[in-house]
Amino acid sequence: MSWRPPPPPRIEDRIRLERDGTVTALSxxxxxxxxIRTAFGQIVADELDVALESVQVVLGDTSRSPxxxxxxxxxxxxxxxxxxxxxxxxxxxxxxxxxxxxxxVEAADLEVALGTVRPKxxxxxxxxxxxxxxxxxxxxxxxxxxxxxxxxxxxxGTSVPRREGRDIVTGRPVYVTDVRLxxxxxxxxxxxxxxxxALRELEEAGAGSLPxxxxxxxxxxxxxxxxxxxxxxxxxxxxxxxxxxxxxxxRGVEHDIELRRDExxxxxxxxxxxxLEAAYTLPYLANAPIGPSGAVADVRSDSAxxxxxxxxxxxxxxxxxxxxxxxxxKVHVVPSRSSGTYGRNNNDDAPAEAARxxxxxxxxxxxxxxxxxxxxxxxxxxxxxxxxxxxxxxxGRVAAWSYRVTTHAHILAPVENAQIAAVTAGSGxxxxxxxxxxxxxxxxxKSEVRTSSFRSLAGAENVFAIESLMDELAVLxxxxxxxxxxxxVSDARFASVMRLVAERSGWTAGRAAxxxxxxxxxxxxxxxYIAQVADVSVDADARLRIxxxxxxxxxxxxxxxxxxxxxxxxxxxxxxxxxxMEQVQQRxGRVAAxxxxxxxxxxxxxxxxxxxxxxxxxxxxxxxxxxAGIVPIGAAIANAVFAATGVRCRxxxxxxxxxxxxxxxxPPRS
Amino acid sequence: xxxxxxxxxxxxxxxxxxxxxxxxxxxxxxxxxxTRYGCGLGQCGACFVIAGGRxxxxxxxxxxxxxxxxxxxxxxxxxxxxxxxxxxxxxxxDEDAMQCGYCTSGMLIGAAALLMQDxxxxxxxxxxxxxxxxxxxxxxxRVVRAVQRASAT
Numbered sequence: 001m002s003w004r005p006p007p008p009p010r011i012e013d014r015i016r017l018e019r020d021g022t023v024t025a026l027s028x029x030x031x032x033x034x035x036i037r038t039a040f041g042q043i044v045a046d047e048l049d050v051a052l053e054s055v056q057v058v059l060g061d062t063s064r065s066p067x068x069x070x071x072x073x074x075x076x077x078x079x080x081x082x083x084x085x086x087x088x089x090x091x092x093x094x095x096x097x098x099x100x101x102x103x104x105v106e107a108a109d110l111e112v113a114l115g116t117v118r119p120k121x122x123x124x125x126x127x128x129x130x131x132x133x134x135x136x137x138x139x140x141x142x143x144x145x146x147x148x149x150x151x152x153x154x155x156x157g158t159s160v161p162r163r164e165g166r167d168i169v170t171g172r173p174v175y176v177t178d179v180r181l182x183x184x185x186x187x188x189x190x191x192x193x194x195x196x197x198a199l200r201e202l203e204e205a206g207a208g209s210l211p212x213x214x215x216x217x218x219x220x221x222x223x224x225x226x227x228x229x230x231x232x233x234x235x236x237x238x239x240x241x242x243x244x245x246x247x248x249x250x251r252g253v254e255h256d257i258e259l260r261r262d263e264x265x266x267x268x269x270x271x272x273x274x275x276l277e278a279a280y281t282l283p284y285l286a287n288a289p290i291g292p293s294g295a296v297a298d299v300r301s302d303s304a305x306x307x308x309x310x311x312x313x314x315x316x317x318x319x320x321x322x323x324x325x326x327x328x329x330k331v332h333v334v335p336s337r338s339s340g341t342y343g344r345n346n347n348d349d350a351p352a353e354a355a356r357x358x359x360x361x362x363x364x365x366x367x368x369x370x371x372x373x374x375x376x377x378x379x380x381x382x383x384x385x386x387x388x389x390x391x392x393x394x395x396g397r398v399a400a401w402s403y404r405v406t407t408h409a410h411i412l413a414p415v416e417n418a419q420i421a422a423v424t425a426g427s428g429x430x431x432x433x434x435x436x437x438x439x440x441x442x443x444x445x446k447s448e449v450r451t452s453s454f455r456s457l458a459g460a461e462n463v464f465a466i467e468s469l470m471d472e473l474a475v476l477x478x479x480x481x482x483x484x485x486x487x488x489v490s491d492a493r494f495a496s497v498m499r500l501v502a503e504r505s506g507w508t509a510g511r512a513a514x515x516x517x518x519x520x521x522x523x524x525x526x527x528x529y530i531a532q533v534a535d536v537s538v539d540a541d542a543r544l545r546i547x548x549x550x551x552x553x554x555x556x557x558x559x560x561x562x563x564x565x566x567x568x569x570x571x572x573x574x575x576x577x578x579x580x581m582e583q584v585q586q587r588x589g590r591v592a593a594x595x596x597x598x599x600x601x602x603x604x605x606x607x608x609x610x611x612x613x614x615x616x617x618x619x620x621x622x623x624x625x626x627x628a629g630i631v632p633i634g635a636a637i638a639n640a641v642f643a644a645t646g647v648r649c650r651x652x653x654x655x656x657x658x659x660x661x662x663x664x665x666x667p668p669r670s
Numbered sequence: 671x672x673x674x675x676x677x678x679x680x681x682x683x684x685x686x687x688x689x690x691x692x693x694x695x696x697x698x699x700x701x702x703x704x705t706r707y708g709c710g711l712g713q714c715g716a717c718f719v720i721a722g723g724r725x726x727x728x729x730x731x732x733x734x735x736x737x738x739x740x741x742x743x744x745x746x747x748x749x750x751x752x753x754x755x756x757x758x759x760x761x762x763x764d765e766d767a768m769q770c771g772y773c774t775s776g777m778l779i780g781a782a783a784l785l786m787q788d789x790x791x792x793x794x795x796x797x798x799x800x801x802x803x804x805x806x807x808x809x810x811x812r813v814v815r816a817v818q819r820a821s822a823t
Contacts (some may be wrong), residue, residue: 035768159761168771169778171704171746178703211687229687230694288805290708291715291772340770340807366793370770371709562766566809570769573808596713596804605796607810609777 009141011023012065015044015085017095017137021115021129022054024668025084028313029076030060030335031164034626035563036076038163042155043081047088047148048095049112052126052155054560060313060335067295070312072346072453074624077559081622090141099133103550150618157618164337174310176336177294177368182362184296188233190223190240194589195377195450198245199223207239216240219362220547224353226361228369233462237602241417248448248588252409253325255421255444256355259429264460268400268437272391272477273398280388280465281651282634285381285454286599287592291339292374294609297354298364303330304528310348320355329517341573343453347379347412375593380584381454382408382447383427386465396477397487401438405429405465406607408447410457413543426503428459428631431466433488433523446574448589455571456627459525460578460634467521467635468650471642481520481639491524493554497531498522502550504531513668515539516547516644523633527623529554532632534608534640542663546576547635551614551629556620564625565612571629572610577602579637581653673737677702678736678748684733693717693738695726704746708804711790715776715803720744725783746775749782758782761820762813777803781817788809790821 016024020407025044031037035161036055045052058064060071068080086129092112099117100107103126111120118125143586148159167174179495192199199221207225208216211230217224223240227233269275296307297320311314313333320332338345356369369377385408393399409415426442454460474484482502489495501507505516515537522531549572581600585592593599638649641659646668653659673684679698691710696702696719708716712727719728722741738804749756758781761767768774777794777800779802784791784799791799796817797810805813 002746033768035769096700162766163770164771165763165766165768166755168768169746169755169762170750171702172777173703175703175749175772177707179699180701180703230698232687233692236700264775288806289772290714290804291706292708339772340769342806368707369709371714430746435700566769569811573810574806595709595711597711601804601806602810603804604801604810604814608798610811617728648715 009083009087010138011087011090011141012136013144014084015091015137017091017128017132017208017328018134018229019129021127021132022056023048023050024056024058027060027080027084028060028065028314029071029080029118030313032309032338032341034076034567035162035560038160039077039389039559039563040081040084040240041163042574043085043349044088046155048092049084049462050115050398052160054115054587058361062317062333067314070315071174072311072343074626074628077622078624082095083558084093085147086141086145090139091137092135095128095131098134098570099126102126103276106345112534115339122540125175129643139401156559159560164531172541173293174337176296176307176338176485177366178293179307179336179366180295181296181298181364181379183396184366185228185361186230186233187226187228187354187365187367188237189353189367190237190242191373191377192244193440194249196249197438198412200245201243203241207236210236215361217357219356222356224357224359226365234370250446250448251450252444252446253414253416254446255442256272257420257422257426257442258416258421259426259440261439261441262437265402266440267402268492269389269391273394274384274392275389276469276472278469278472278650280386282384282461282464283577284383284449284586284654285582286375286453286584286593287342287344287378288599288601289341289344291372292369292371293348293350293378294368295348295350295354296364296366296368297351299358302326305332305334306351306355307334307336308334308348308351309345311341311345316348316351323352323355324359329331343398343456344386346453347526349377372594375595375599376591379412379450379452382410382463383452384458386462386534388448388465388469389627392473392477392491396479397435398473399437400492401431401435403439404441404443405462406443406445407458407461408445408451410451410453412450412452422456424453425434428523428525432494433485434490437490449591456525456631457576459631460575461629463521463523463631464550464634464638465483467523469633470636471635471639485522493529494524495648497529497615498555499614501531501533501550501606504552504611504613507533513631513644514644517640518640519636519640519643521635521639523632525628525631528625528628530628530632532636534636536644537638537640538644538659542659544580544641544654544656544659545606546580548611549576549608549633549636551612552615553619553625554615555623555628556616557618558614558616564614567625568612568629569610572633573602573607575633576608576628576637579634579652579654580606581655582655584668671795673733675736675743676734677743678745681772686733689734689816692719692731692733695733696728700747702747706772706775715780716773718776718779718803719777725779733740746778749778756782756783757820757823758817760823761816763801765812765816765819767809767812767816769809773803773805777805777813781820793816793818
């Protein structure tokens with residue numbers, strides 16, 4: 001990954017005033033269900049004092065939007081929201097200056113409502129469309145430009161409806177695989193036993209003469225078919241016979257990284273009154289989008305247009321330009337909505353496949369991955385193994401903390417840079433508590449499968465271990481788990497969400513294990529404060545049922561409260577799913593899952609009730625809400641299993657097999 | 671081969687190879703891309719349509735079958751009457767019962783089919799009858815609320 005310093009922000013990169021007085025807001029981010037198109041519209045409309053309907057939000061279009069590294073890490077509202085707000089404030093300042101000159105009234109004595117500027121004391125007014133005629137709004141966004149105070153906001157802080165809602169419920173063609181171009185053909189790709197395998201031999205076996213087949217395309221290890229119809233392309237690929245190099249892959253770069261090491265940690269561990277050692281295990285997970293990957297490419301001799309649901313349209317543009325030996329400026333990535341992506345589309349594979357096939361036939365080609373392909377070749381959330389040791393002092397507080405996580409790369413591209421490895425695979429590994437002495441080590445191993453980013457990067461893995469360990473330590477100290485955590489917290493906002501969720505959930509601890517119980521977990525993830533409680537029961541056959549989940553979250557200034565609730569509910573539902581049942585089985589790089597029968601996820605039947613309390617402190621800047629919800633939930637559920645049964649489960653998922661094994665290994669004390 | 675289908679109340683004539691899955695005829699020949707491809711295995715509900723009065727997986731049904739059995743097909747595009755949304759469509763907007771929206775077409779078909787048979791289902795019935803529809807973004811509870819809201823209108 002190359003880093004380049006961001007250019008100074010220019011107004012016209014993000015905000016344009018059209019001749020009719022409407023506003024175009026431009027961002028390189030993309031919306032795949034998080035609701036940022038709506039939230040960006042709210043931010044810009046408020047700052048410019050125009051109606052929400054007057055703001056058109058253009059996202060991720062490489063020919064129009066400003067460069068962006070990608071939509072991941074819950075940065076859209078946190079960082080990009082501020083960029084848009086500042087640009088809108090700068091635009092408003094220019095408009096007020098123009099209005100001031102026209103109306104001969106000091107800018108400070110003017111007010112704006114719905115795109116009309118008038119003197120506060122009354123008198124003639126002027127509209128944005130009239131002011132637009134004086135020329136485009138351009139210039140740098142001044143450093144530290146003043147934006148509106150929280151109490152002056154009308155749309156920000158309200159739950160305005162999702163802008164794409166009507167198109168989605170009426171079945172409009174909104175997704176990338178709905179793109180239909182004149183003369184467009186369908187493509188399918190021959191899959192190796194594992195991604196990246198070398199092709200030794202290929203026998204076309206009559207595939208080329210099957211009905212509808214236009215061409216069998218071989219390009220190095222890449223083999224695909226272009227046909228008139230989707231089913232025909234699939235049938236032709238099925239007819240191909242290939243011999244692949246059997247060597248299993250080994251991906252990634254190894255790292256040993258010290259994230260924290262306090263002097264005196266060894267002595268602190270040795271001097272602890274009570275010591276706890278535990279190892280936690282997390283499996284590989286599939287992204288498992290409901291819609292498998294897909295893309296459309298229209299490659300011409302000197303240019304290309306790519307329709308993709310990529311989370312990184314600009315990165316994709318460079319990738320395609322390199323593949324086709326074109327200049328970046330000759331490739332246009334048209335961002336198109338994809339099925340939900342939880343990290344998968346940081347490395348959208350389909351566009352390059354479509355581009356190779358389109359180049360070979362000189363026509364637009366749609367590549368639609370199958371469900372089987374998506375499970376077998378999509379990217380995976382890495383597995384993790386965490387060895388922890390912690391000591392309590394005589395006052396019952398944590399005195400020493402030793403933590404070593406072994407995992408794989410959390411981004412797909414080989415990561416040579418240790419700092420990038422640390423912030424991705426090491427995210428969430430630093431405990432969010434006041435702990436006097438700690439050592440935290442990150443060991444990254446190579447992997448046989450394609451590991452990459454999944455919602456919260458390593459946050460959900462590390463916080464599962466940290467919050468399970470804190471729960472175990474609370475038991476060891478004989479202190480209520482919430483009270484125990486509060487004794488290690490000095491940040492008032494963190495303590496506040498912890499107390500709030502405990503109160504709402506009717507938190508009680510220390511009862512005998514009756515088969516039903518409450519579990520608690522919390523964290524601060526990317527500056528967002530979050531605390532969760534799970535209410536579960538475990539039956540005589542060790543089958544877990546999650547009845548209800550609560551969450552209190554403080555992500556600073558909230559743009560769209562229901563949007564935040566929806567994101568948190570969804571993340572918790574996803575977390576409930578992986579805690580209950582999700583794991584990818586693999587051997588020599590071959591993933592076993594092929595369908596929803598072999599990779600089950602939570603359904604309506606086992607979906608828990610979820611209550612989200614948005615306890616926002618609007619005096620603080622917005623932080624992310626897309627990922628935090630998934631981070632502590634695994635530990636909250638496992639801690640609830642302990643409360644219900646007395647059995648400490650240190651491995652996800654919490655299947656009855658894993659619960660039974662934990663019961664055998666660590667029988668509950670009666 | 672020549673097939674005649676009734677889709678969203680209109681007679682449509684298709685010239686296709688034999689045994690094309692209804693899903694791909696809808697998406698690629700009739701321009702009705704609102705019916706989404708999810709798995710091709712009948713496991714996820716994304717491609718469900720109403721066929722002959724009940725919800726069916728369009729990925730597992732061939733055009734031949736739909737034509738031979740004279741099944742009237744309703745897709746998500748056929749739920750609204752002109753500009754007037756079907757109550758389940760309006761309820762999904764009101765509850766924001768979606769995130770990426772990819773499963774939404776199938777969910778709406780499932781909800782509409784359920785309400786045709788049971789106009790006032792309780793929560794347990796909704797969960798049981800909708801359990802063949804998967805959502806990865808996790809909006810199940812909002813969908814239950816949306817179906818309840820639609821059933822009250």
